[in-house]
Amino acid sequence: xxxxxxxxxxxxxxxxxxxxxxxxxxxxxxxxxxxxxxxxxxxxxxxxxxxxxxxxxxxxxxxxxxxxxxxxxxxxxxxxxxxxxxxxxxxxxxxxxxxxxxxxxxxxxxxxxxx
Amino acid sequence: xxxxxxxxxxxxxxxxxxxxxxxxxxxxxxxxxxxxxxxxxxxxxxxxxxxxxxxxxxxxxxxxxxxxxxxxxxxxxxxxxxxxxxxxxxxxxxxxxxxxxxxxxxxxxxxxxxxxxxxxxxxxxxxxxxxxxxxxxxxxxxx
Numbered sequence: 001x002x003x004x005x006x007x008x009x010x011x012x013x014x015x016x017x018x019x020x021x022x023x024x025x026x027x028x029x030x031x032x033x034x035x036x037x038x039x040x041x042x043x044x045x046x047x048x049x050x051x052x053x054x055x056x057x058x059x060x061x062x063x064x065x066x067x068x069x070x071x072x073x074x075x076x077x078x079x080x081x082x083x084x085x086x087x088x089x090x091x092x093x094x095x096x097x098x099x100x101x102x103x104x105x106x107x108x109x110x111x112x113x114x115x
Numbered sequence: 116x117x118x119x120x121x122x123x124x125x126x127x128x129x130x131x132x133x134x135x136x137x138x139x140x141x142x143x144x145x146x147x148x149x150x151x152x153x154x155x156x157x158x159x160x161x162x163x164x165x166x167x168x169x170x171x172x173x174x175x176x177x178x179x180x181x182x183x184x185x186x187x188x189x190x191x192x193x194x195x196x197x198x199x200x201x202x203x204x205x206x207x208x209x210x211x212x213x214x215x216x217x218x219x220x221x222x223x224x225x226x227x228x229x230x231x232x233x234x235x236x237x238x239x240x241x242x243x244x245x246x247x248x249x250x251x252x253x254x255x256x257x258x
Contacts, residue, residue, distance in 0.1 A: 026227075027134070056138065058166055059233060063226035070220045087159035094236055095229060096216030 007035040015046040015114050017107065022052065026060030029067075036068050040075055046114050047072065050107060051083040062095060069100045080110045125190040130169070132177040132185055132202070137169035140187050144198060151191055153258055160237040161196065161256050167230035168200035168252045176202025176250050194257055195239065201251040 005028035006021040016039050020032070039047060049065075051057070072079050082104045084092065089103055104110035126147060130136045144165045148158045169185055177183035186201040214232050218224040235241045240255040 025134075056141075056166075058137075058163070058170060059227065059229040060170070062229055066216070066219050066226040070222060070226070073220060085159075087156065087163070091163065091233065091237075094233070095214075099216060100220060 005031050007031050009035060009039070012048075012111055013115075014044070015048055015111060016042075016044045017048045017050055019050045020052065020055070023056040024051065024061030024064065025056070025058050026064065028061055029064045032064050032068065036071065040071075040077070045075075045077050047077060047079045048107065048110050048114070049079060049081045049083075049101075051081065051088070053083055053085050055085075055088075057088050057091075062091075062097070065097065069097070073100065078114070080104060080114065082107050082110050125188055127186070127188045130185045130187065131181065132173045132179075132183040133181055134170065134173055136185070137166045137173065140169050140185075140200070141166045143187075144189060144196075147189055147191075148196055148256075151196060151258065153196070153256070157256060157258070161198070164234045164237045164241075164254055164256075165198060165200070167233050168198075168254065171230050171252070172200055172202035172250070176204040178204055180204075195255040196258070197253065197255045199251050199253045201249050203249060205245070205248075205250055 004022055005024060008019040008021065010017050018035055069079060079101045081101050084103060092098055092103060102113070104113065126143065128140065128143060130139055141162045145158050145162050148161050153161070172185045177185070183203040187199065189196060189198045214228050215224065219226050234252070234254060238254040239257050242253050244251045244253065
């Protein structure tokens with residue numbers, strides 16, 4: 001019943017923008033993991049995750065993101081996030097994700113900080 | 116006043132124990148809270164807490180048994196929206212300590228196990244009961 005997660009990637013300079021369309025749950029693990037591995041094997045160090053503002057994100061999805069953040073730390077990559085609703089920004093702060101990834105209100109703002 | 120009409124009224128639903136159906140309870144709780152006049156941010160808190168309680172019931176309480184059910188009730192007493200989520204198993208063992216993001220990032224603990232933490236931080240009251248061969252999570256959000 002989850003809205004399937006689709007991931008679209010595009011480059012903006014040396015940043016890979018990962019548009020995550022749909023819900024982020026435990027069922028999203030494979031598609032998000034595949035995208036991350038593709039990015040890493042291409043040597044990118046700067047990653048911007050762009051979520052749907054209306055996405056349903058549950059604890060299973062947060063776990064998928066934590067796994068990605070753990071890998072990125074080992075690979076010396078930087079992950080920023082944008083597109084999150086106020087509610088999920090609050091939750092990501094509550095869980096502590098914001099200790100490992102900055103959250104921006106817009107894509108241009110995040111890209112500017114990457115520069 | 117709508118509140119007066121709803122006071123003491125209970126909504127009950129029984130869901131299949133299958134991942135994805137937690138969204139039915141989530142949307143129902145949101146609709147009820149909206150009718151009761153809860154602020155938008157509190158409705159989002161309720162949605163996430165209900166979703167996590169149902170997911171725990173499906174995945175940990177009923178342990179993936181698709182023949183089992185998840186029983187949900189919602190009632191408003193004029194001040195708070197009380198929601199209970201009952202599985203037909205033993206629920207989930209309560210973590211002794213709060214999840215630690217640093218440990219998760221370092222791989223010292225698994226990335227999951229955030230559901231109860233979210234419920235406890237998003238709702239005003241959360242308690243767990245084990246009457247017989249069931250497990251119930253009771254949560255309250257005040258308006």
